[in-house]
Amino acid sequence: MSYQVEEMDYPPADYEMGEVEEDMFFGGRIMGDTESEDEDDDEHDHLITDTSAAEARRGKDIQGIPWERLSISREKYRQTRLEQYKNYENVPQSGEDSEKECKLTRKGGAYYEFWQNTRSVKSTILHFQLRNLVWSTSKHDVYLMSHYSVIHWSSLSSKKTEVLNVSGHVAPCEKHPGSLLEGFTQTQVSTLAVRDNLLIAGGFQGELICKYLDRPGVTFCTKTTYDDNAITNAIEIYDAPSGAIHFTASNNDCGVRDFDMERFQLVKQFSYPWPVNHTSLSPDSKIIAIVGDNPVGMLIDSQTGKTVAPLHGHLDFSFASAWHPNGYIFATGNQDKTCRVWDARNLSKSVAVLKGNLGAIRSIRFTSDGQFMAMAEPADFVHVYDVKNGFEKEQEIDFFGEISGVSFSPDTDSLFIGVWDRTYGSLLQYNRCRNYSYLDSLM
Secondary structure, three states: OOOOOOOOOOOOOOOOOOEEEOOEEOEOOEOOOOOOOHHHHHHHHOOOOOEEHHHHHOOOOOOOOOHHHOOOOHHHHHHHHHHHOOOOOOOOOHHHHOHHHOOOOEEOOOOEEEEEEEOOOOOOOOOOOOOOOEEEEEOOEEEEEEOOEEEEEEOOOOEEEEEEEOOOEEOEOOOOOOOOOOOEEOOOEEEEEEEOOEEEEEEOOOEEEEEEOOOOOEOEEEEOOOOOOOOEEEEEEEEOOOOOEEEEEEEOOOEEEEEEOOOOEEEEEEEOOOOEEEEEEOOOOOEEEEEEOEEEEEEEEOOOOOEEEEEOOOOOOEEEEEEOOOOOEEEEEEOOOEEEEEEOOEOOOOOEEEEOOOOOOOEEEEOOOOOEEEEEOOEEEEEEEEOOOOOOEEEEEEEEEEEEEEEEOOOOOEEEEEEEOOOOOEEEEEEEOOOOHHHHHHO
């Protein structure tokens, strides 16, 4: 990933757009008129309300944007965004050059329906290329970054709770070999992972902060590296074949490290020729998909770190990967605006090449039942594909704002999308469409 972008209070404007009306400035991803964040957000909260499914059905914009009071229509602004958004590329023209291979998909899929938009939950981004900051642990529970805090949101009780605050000093309250008892101060969280009761935050200086959600305080702190190029790009929590909980950290120092959370120890460390932006472990724990600052990704042996097979096809750097639960289909997301779907049994050619509208594919998730795959662009669009029918049809979720992360709930019932915007920042929730027609007979 691009190390020169160290910290930002909000993502950099990749493009410029003109003023629309008076104080309403659509500058890139900003639809507000303020420079500071918290104070002005509070000032606007009473003006822009949450949106429910019932209100959306009656015609209210899902984000509460008052298009009827603006001098531009939603359709016109959408067209302007599509025309003027500048995709960040490390390889010039990669987005244009990738188009010829892309699969034509049918739109109009209806797999997840809008349920609610919650503006009291402010999802934020620290590095514009790293978008794995939203994690769901149930259909009602989601964790996300909001400035210097990890927030838990319950859609059942409509309450938010601060789980971890890294603005000051954070130190472990338990003693484990290898843990940095002095902890960290003002950690800049670049990536996040939450699974079951374990939360792990990764930082810009290689920090790793581990917290069990059912225990007070922080359990374990460590630093992956003291290299200057130390950003933690991604974290994956998984169950090892032994039954122990492990996690893998991908770093900008070209390293991939595996930690055993039963013993709180680093157990494996692999190094590669380029910064590693994301890794995904296959369901059988034997193979790891690795992508990073090289158009060619790779599959490696999870025990030895040795390359099993290269992945040729992408034209730019990749930042996302995910395995389908069947264990042989997996996907990678790239700054060439594509998601490539692969079959590990035959890597000579991608199964499908799926195209984004605006920019890089920065996050990919499969549902636990394997029925659907979501891919998120940097802003405005999340695409949900029907996997079981060969990615032939998609549902395109369309809104305005930078995407901090996407997450399906483990039971597949909910899809959460973090939206970063000074004025319209929020958490979107979509619920899986079910066929309940049999209930009509009871009405």
